[in-house]
Each structure stands twice: as structure tokens, then as C-alpha cells.
Amino acid sequence: MKIGICDDETYIAELLEDMIKVAFENRNVALTIAKYNIPAEMFQKCKEYDAVFIDIDMPEMDGIELAKNIMRENPECVVIMATGKNDRYRDAIHIKVADYILKPYRQADIDESVSLILNEHIGEGEIEVYYQREIYKIRERDIIYIEAFNGYVLVNTATTIFRKDISLLKLMDIIENKLFVQISRKVIVNMLWIEKYICGNIYINDKKLEIVRPRKKSFEKKYIEFDLEYRRFK
């Protein structure tokens, strides 16, 4: 995971770096942290980062402005505002940043921000699938839904339908359970792709999938938890 820190005060950036490293301990994630004093430099490389911590009050560019630009260039990047000013809170909320931490930094706040970053990058694991007899590796988060047939499954992504010779039950042991939910005996759906859920139907890219009645309650519970945990500030 690549994280960027932008603060005009070098020692503040160093402190934040140390605290982020502490937060990532015991999380089994390879981590790279880069520090910047100049906002423009960070913006040039913003597409490389999975998450950025930005100070709001910087002489060359307002942190809110930098955050907006980064969110536009790299929508998947998790933006966290880090500042000593409580009164810019509303500005940060208005542009829908992922989180807002106040100086002096508290380790608990950094831990929470790191959890948020990891949640945003759920489904980075890969699975092997086939398409026209060729093997491909696709990220779990790119799977929209999986449909089971006799001894094999069809893995639907945005562009292609892949195949994997495995039963649905065994597949569910391999993939990230937090990401997928079973809506019927033969179909499991990636909750990241659900646009909305209304009256027993889920809507994904103009496609409507019905949830069978016995699974409705458990789906609702799991989907609400997932939405609040993994899709905040969208």
C-alpha cells in the first residue's frame, strides 16, 4: 500500500509517518510512505497512492483544493484531511473526504483512519479464472456477481464473463466473505457494485436482481453493515 503525506511542516509529516507505521503494525500490509512539503509535487504523483493525508493550511495551495484535485484525478484514492483547525471541518465534509483528523494527532484517530483506508481497499485479493481457455487473474473487487451451474461458475465483471470450474460453496471459502453476499441458491453478489436496494431487488448497472425471500433478512442485515462499514462518504 502506498500512502502520501503532504504538510508544509516537515516534523509534523515525520510524526504522522511514525504514527501511521504504528497503526499498520500487525496488519500484514506492505507499506510505503512518501512525504511532501509542496502540494503540487504530491498532485503530480497522486495516481500512485492508495491514500493521502493532507494538511489544510499550506502556503502554496489550500489543502481542500488539493484534496478536490486528487479526488478528481484518482477517485480510488482515500483522502484524509489532517489539520489543527476545527473550523475547516465543514469544508472537508462538503467535498466528501474520507476522514478528518485534528492536530495534535492522537494514535486512536490515526488507527481509525488506517482502518478506513484498509476498508476502502477491500477485495484486493485475486482469483484465477478462465476466458476462452486462457487463464486470467482478476481482483475480487472487480467481480460484479457470480452465477453457479453444474460444477462450474460464471464470474461476471464489467466487461467480460469468466468461467471457473469450482462449486459455489468451495468458491465462497476462497473469496473475501465480507465482500460477497448470497442472494439465491445459485447467485452471489459483490456488495461494492450494488447501486441500490429497494423492496427485495438490487440494482447493478441497470440490471435488476431479485433476492429470494428466505435470504432477504440476512441480506439486509449484511448489506447495511457493509454499506456503513465499507462505503462511507461516497
Place this chain on the structure above:
Amino acid sequence: MIYEAISLICEITIIILLAQIVSGMKCRYKYSFILILVFVQYMIFGKMLSGLYYDQLLYLPAILIAVFVMIDDTWKKKTEYILIICACWMVLQIIVYLILKFISTNDLGIMLETMVENNYVSLIFVAEIYFIRLSNIYGINDRSKGIKREIIVYLLLAFVGAGLLLCVSVISRASKYVTDREYSVIAIAVAIFTIISLAILIYIIFHIISTNKSTNELYLYQLQLNEQQEIYYKTLLEREDATRKFRHDIVNHLVYIERKALHSGNLEILTYVDKLTDNISEITHSRKSVGNNVVDIMMNYHFSKLDDNVDIEITGSLGEDIPISNVDLNIIFGNLFKNVAEGVGTNDEKEYVKVDFTKGNQYLKCVIENSISMDPAKSRKVEGVNMGYGIGNIKNALIRNNGKINIEKDEDFYRTTIIFDLIKNTNSE
């Protein structure tokens, strides 16, 4: 017939002026030409129907049509006004007629003439009140028109005085030509009554003017005070801003010192600075905002009543961009925070209140938890007439907004969880 037509116009004008005085309705002067139309049609058709008293059939509809067209308001209000005010006005006219009939010895012919005269007099009377209202004799806010207003007041006073004196002199003169003793007595009584009324009127006018003057002075003082307060608050804001900037900078300095102490291994300085940053951290992190105006106002208002020893923790954010009306937000969170502020207590541990907002793509969750005490004597709840309506109102507002509430309670805490389906709410709007 011309007198009846003029009387009709006067009647219409009186009713329109009364509408403006009593109900504050506006007049559409661009339709004033309708008065000319009414006058002409009454002159033409009234003459044809006068022998049969059918001119009365033209009288009322003409008034109604003219009033409906010229007054600017909803049909319902216009109808209400016509029914109530006109009815009152007609009753007043009948009373005046009966009084005059009691004084006069003539019959129906005089009644009609009296009604015509009444309309002239009534119009002058109503117009006077209308202009007094326009001159804003009680008004103190419009200082730029102050001088103009005083002149109008004196002019009106002069006009009223002259009119009354004219009446008195006319009645006195007329009494010389009348040998009827009863008439002479009444004329003298009217003269005395008029002079006394005039004196009272002059006193009232001067009283109003002097009250206005002192009120105006108070108003000037108030304006000055407002100006001074504004300057004072601006200064306070500037100082607060400067304090915030200072605190922001001092945090950076403390962090720098902390890093240096860490690198040099100076534990004493490190501990000292740690404590300083903890204190500042407490101030900085004491946020009572979730990014939504309505909820912030409710939260700060109700939680401001809590004692200083209550730990308040607000986390998460709500933002302004949610499909729930401000009124419903007020109902839901106003009641919830009020219940929390009244219900927070403790058995032995510290009192606390925790509020957390989490917003996902489709759902919004709010968890409000507070410590409670098993001892009812420690409750801050105030028993009153409106007790018990809170949860009911919350539930109704939640139903409107596709929300669900779950309440958990134990010996030492009370937790309310609310979840809104924002997409369902948007679709149902």
C-alpha cells in the same frame, strides 16, 4: 340619481379603504377605472329602475364586483372580508341612521338624504384614518420620514379641528333660523360635546407626539448600542481567530520540541510536552459538529445544559446533503438529544454521552449512547404536560423518512440506534 351614484362610489371607496386599514389588503389601483364604469352604469340603468327601487339591485352587485376586482388577495379572503366588514359597516350605518332619525323629525326622504350625507362624512372619516395609518403616527423606525410625519399629524389635527368647529358653527347658525326649542337645545349640546371632543383629541394627538419623541430617543440609543455591540463582537471574533491561529502554531512548535526531545532522549521534556499537547488536544478535539446545521444546533443547545463533568464524544459526520427535511431532523434529533440531556446520569462511573454518525452509500446510521443511573432521584428529567410525546414524534418522523429505531437499555447505559434508508427516501420524495 347623481347623488346616489356618487354615494355608491363613496361606499365602494370606503370598503376598499377599510380593507386596507383593517385587513392590510392591497388595492389594485390600475383597476380604478371600474369606479367610472360603475358610476356610468348606475347613472344609465339606475334611472330606469329607480321608480321601482330596483336600483338597490344594482347597488349591491356593483359594490361587490368593484371590491372583488380592486382588492388584491385570494378569493377566500376577499369573500370573508366582504361578508364580515361589509356586514359590520352596514350595521354601523343603520345605527347612525337610527340615531339621526331619533334627532330628526322627517321620514323616508330624509333617511335617503341622510344616508347620502353619511357616505360623504363616512368617506372623510375613513380616509382620515387611512392617511393617519399611512403617516405611521405610531411608527418610530422610519427616521427619514420623521419630519414629514410630524407635519402630516399637525395638518390632520388642524383639519379635524376645523371640521368640528365648522360643524359647531353651522349648527349654531342654523339654530337662529329654527324656532324649535328642542333643536336649539340639541344644537347647544352638540356644540359643547364637540368642543370637549376636540380638546380630548388635541390632548391625545400631543400625547402621541411626545411619546413618539421619547420612543425615538430610545430608538436612537438602541441603534448606538447595536453599533457598539457589533464592534465588540467583531473584536471578539478577531481575538478568537488570533487565539486559534496561535494555538495552531503552538501545536506545531510543541510537536517540534517533542520530536527533538525524542531524538535526544530527554524524557523529562518529553513528558512535559506530552502533557501540554494532551491539554491542547482536549480543547481541539472537543468538537460538537457533525457538519449539518440543524443537528449541530440541536446538539449544542441540549448538550450545553450538561454539567462540565459529563464526557461528550461526537464522532462521524452527517453533512448537509441528505434527503431528510430540516423539520424532521429537528423533530428526531431535537427529541433524542433532549432525552439524552435529561436522562444522562451515573451510578458510580463517569457520566458520558456518545454520538456517532456513519453515512454509507445507501444508509445513514446514528448511535446515541449515554450513561444512566438506576437512582431516579439523579435523573434530570422534568415532568410536565408534554412528557411522553418525544418518542412518538420521533417514530412518526422516522416512518416518513424510511428510518428505523432500535433502543437498548441496561443498568448503566441507554443506547438509541437509528438507521435511515437514504435511497428509498430520495425515491419517495
